[in-house]
Amino acid sequence: MESYDLKFNCDLGVLSRCTGSSKVQMGKSVVLAGIHGPNEARMxxxxxxxxxxxxxxxxLTYTYAEKDKMSSIEKLVHNAxxxxxxxxxxxxxxxxxxxQIIQDFGSIAACCLNAACLALIDSGFTMKYTIAAVSLTLKTPSGSESIDDIEIGVEQINPSEKEHPLTIGYSDKKENVRIVTLALMNKTSQGSSLSGQVVTSHCSGSLTETEFETCTEIANLSVTQIFDAYKQCLRKIIL
Structure with a gap:
């Protein structure tokens, strides 16, 4: 199984008045992250x-209809x-x-998770590990739970949500689509026993155990590109 080109770009220290900041672009989606503090907490x-x-x-184009979406991303990032x-x-x-979501063209939850991790790295806080996140779409024919034949491609699955993540599924037109976001631990963190473990996840629907394992396997192949981009970004600052 081959990894997919995520078209991932990142920068550190893009905001001058923050303890740590980052800019992440996944495809056409762009997110800015900034950390203020630590300061004394309110009582x-x-x-x-x-x-x-x-x-x-x-x-940037926040509407009341997107309140639940923003709230779910906040909880996901907070837990991570x-x-x-x-x-x-x-x-x-x-x-x-x-x-700050600048552009939302899909996989925005994963983009926010990656931006948050990079901002923490830039801030200099002691971290137990780093994470990288990707979003996938799981497609199965209606009434079927089997995913024996898996193909990876890129499709626009829901124009109203503007999602363009990795695609796992069939070529059958009658299909159920679920969006899965996975954040995985760095493979070099805390020894090989914890390599590639899922730190946090979110799915728009239910998953079978087999489907979750398949998503995790494909995500593990893809996040390597993100961790490599982290290293290149740090080299620019150090050198």
Whole structure:
């Protein structure tokens, strides 16, 4: 099984007044991320044992109809950030991670996850591991749960959501489409036993165990390109 060209580009330190910032482009989707803090947390949210993380997602053309979508991305990114950071190093403090969606042409949740990870790297916080995320579309014929024959391609599956992620599925016109976003741990993080493990995931529908394993396998092949892009981005700053 071959990996798919993600057309992934990234930059660090793009915002001057942030502790850490990044810009990520996946296909035509573009996201800016900026971190402010750590500052003393407000009394209402203060945690005396660990760092408080506030995640906010904004869209240039934000409408009330997209409120639920932005909220789900915030929760997804928030859970990933909490798992990556050593929170006990900053008790009673708080950081704010702001994600600005510049262009949304699909796979925007994965784009936000990657931008958040790069902003954390740029900020210099101690991290347990780094992550890379991709979005996939799982297509199966109506009334069928078998995915024995799998092909990878790029298709516009839902113009109203403007999704252009990786595609797994059949050529049959009668099909059920589900969008899966997976964030995977860096293969070199904490030894080989944790390589490629799923840190967080989101799916627009239900998945069988076999389907989830297949999505994870394909995602593992694809995120290698993203981790390589991380390394190239860091080399530009160091050198």
């Amino acid at each position: 209402m949210q203060m945690n005396y044992r660990e760092l408080v993380v506030d995640v906010r997602v904004y869209h 950030v909490l798992s990556m950071l050593l929170l006990t190093e900053f008790p009673r403090l708080a950081i704010t991670l702001t994600l």
